[in-house]
Amino acid sequence: MKNPVLVEVMRGALVESRHRGAVVALDADGRTVFEIGDIDRPVFPRSAVKAIQALPLVESGAAEACGFDDRDLALACASHSGEAAHAERAAAMLARAGLDEDALECGSHWPLGEQATLDLARAGQTPSALHNNCSGKHAGFLCVCCHGGVAHRGYSGFDHPMQRELRAVMEQVTGAVHDRDNAAVDGCSIPTHAVPLRALAFGFARMATGAGLAPRRAAAATRLLGACMAEPFFMSGSARMDERLMAAAGGRIFCKTGAEGVYCAAIPELGLGVALKCDDGATRASETMLAAMLAKLLAAGDPLAATLRDMARPPVVSRRGIKVGEIRATDVLA
Numbered sequence: 001m002k003n004p005v006l007v008e009v010m011r012g013a014l015v016e017s018r019h020r021g022a023v024v025a026l027d028a029d030g031r032t033v034f035e036i037g038d039i040d041r042p043v044f045p046r047s048a049v050k051a052i053q054a055l056p057l058v059e060s061g062a063a064e065a066c067g068f069d070d071r072d073l074a075l076a077c078a079s080h081s082g083e084a085a086h087a088e089r090a091a092a093m094l095a096r097a098g099l100d101e102d103a104l105e106c107g108s109h110w111p112l113g114e115q116a117t118l119d120l121a122r123a124g125q126t127p128s129a130l131h132n133n134c135s136g137k138h139a140g141f142l143c144v145c146c147h148g149g150v151a152h153r154g155y156s157g158f159d160h161p162m163q164r165e166l167r168a169v170m171e172q173v174t175g176a177v178h179d180r181d182n183a184a185v186d187g188c189s190i191p192t193h194a195v196p197l198r199a200l201a202f203g204f205a206r207m208a209t210g211a212g213l214a215p216r217r218a219a220a221a222t223r224l225l226g227a228c229m230a231e232p233f234f235m236s237g238s239a240r241m242d243e244r245l246m247a248a249a250g251g252r253i254f255c256k257t258g259a260e261g262v263y264c265a266a267i268p269e270l271g272l273g274v275a276l277k278c279d280d281g282a283t284r285a286s287e288t289m290l291a292a293m294l295a296k297l298l299a300a301g302d303p304l305a306a307t308l309r310d311m312a313r314p315p316v317v318s319r320r321g322i323k324v325g326e327i328r329a330t331d332v333l334a
Contacts, residue, residue: 001037005330006021007288010326011324012324019278019285019289021037022037022039022041023035023197025201025274027273030175039197040197043194044184045258045262046192046258047079047137048257048258050076051207051224052174052207055169055173055220057073057076058073059217060148062140062148063140065147070226072092074228075089076137077256079112079242079258081111081112082131083115083237087128087135090130099142101128104138106138107132107188108127108131108132111127112237112240134187141156141162150162163190166190167179173207173213174202176196198275201272205266205272208267208268208271211271225254225266225268229249229254248307252269261283262277265294274290274293276289288313289333313328314327
């Protein structure tokens with residue numbers, strides 16, 4: 001199936017670029033509420049499933065033993081911007097387990113946040129693994145290992161007990177097989193598995209409602225999504241889409257971006273999970289797809305729906321800040 005064009009980039013009155021993709025919304029019984037495109041084609045969710053991967057941190061009792069609050073749990077689910085507050089909190093999480101940044105196996109990169117990169121460079125510093133956007137997730141993995149008395153070295157490897165546990169959790173929540181046949185390596189060096197968008201949306205509907213999950217897992221899901229919605233800065237970063245959207249939603253919507261144009265979301269009040277993929281991997285398009293999709297699922301007169309529709313039409317600006325066009329969802333989605 002050839003996915004339809006879901007996003008257009010306008011310059012003046014003309015369409016300059018087009019982005020194809022697929023989107024789906026499911027309830028916790030697996031019923032499809034809305035779908036466009038090929039939602040059964042396997043995709044790598046990348047960082048969009050970090051909240052599911054953080055379930056063992058809460059379920060195991062590691063988060064409680066370490067005294068983690070909402071900000072710590074949000075960082076464990078984050079693709080953060082590498083701002084000072086993010087790096088400092090990741091270091092503090094590791095310290096609770098008696099570790100430091102040398103234990104991280106995610107690698108280092110310059111912060112995703114431009115200002116954070118400039119601040120580091122001006123201080124004559126180079127980035128460490130703490131600035132990696134996945135350092136909070138990896139800190140969570142390490143805390144689980146230490147709490148459970150598992151040797152943490154090599155925790156990113158496919159056969160490590162931590163990764164075996166994560167595969168079992170992902171399979172149970174999404175209903176999709178996670179094994180060597182659909183595995184690859186994510187940017188932060190842990191395994192990532194290609195599964196259908198349908199399974200990802202189903203998983204987040206379960207995360208939002210607890211349906212189909214054991215009581216302890218359901219409680220952990222509620223705790224993690226709540227922490228992210230309460231502290232979106234620590235789950236994302238200054239002025240980024242996840243932070244802006246969840247702040248605007250005021251605890252009504254959870255959303256999480258992933259690399260290469262993937263997005264997952266949950267609307268607890270409706271009991272729905274959402275997953276989408278922009279075929280060409282463009283973040284500008286996946287963000288517009290997400291906002292338009294969420295607006296479509298809310299009641300037409302809901303003020304939040306209007307806010308989301310505005311977020312789904314970001315301007316295209318010149319170097320002087322003059323609006324010269326916009327990014328918009330096509331009629332098939334909007």
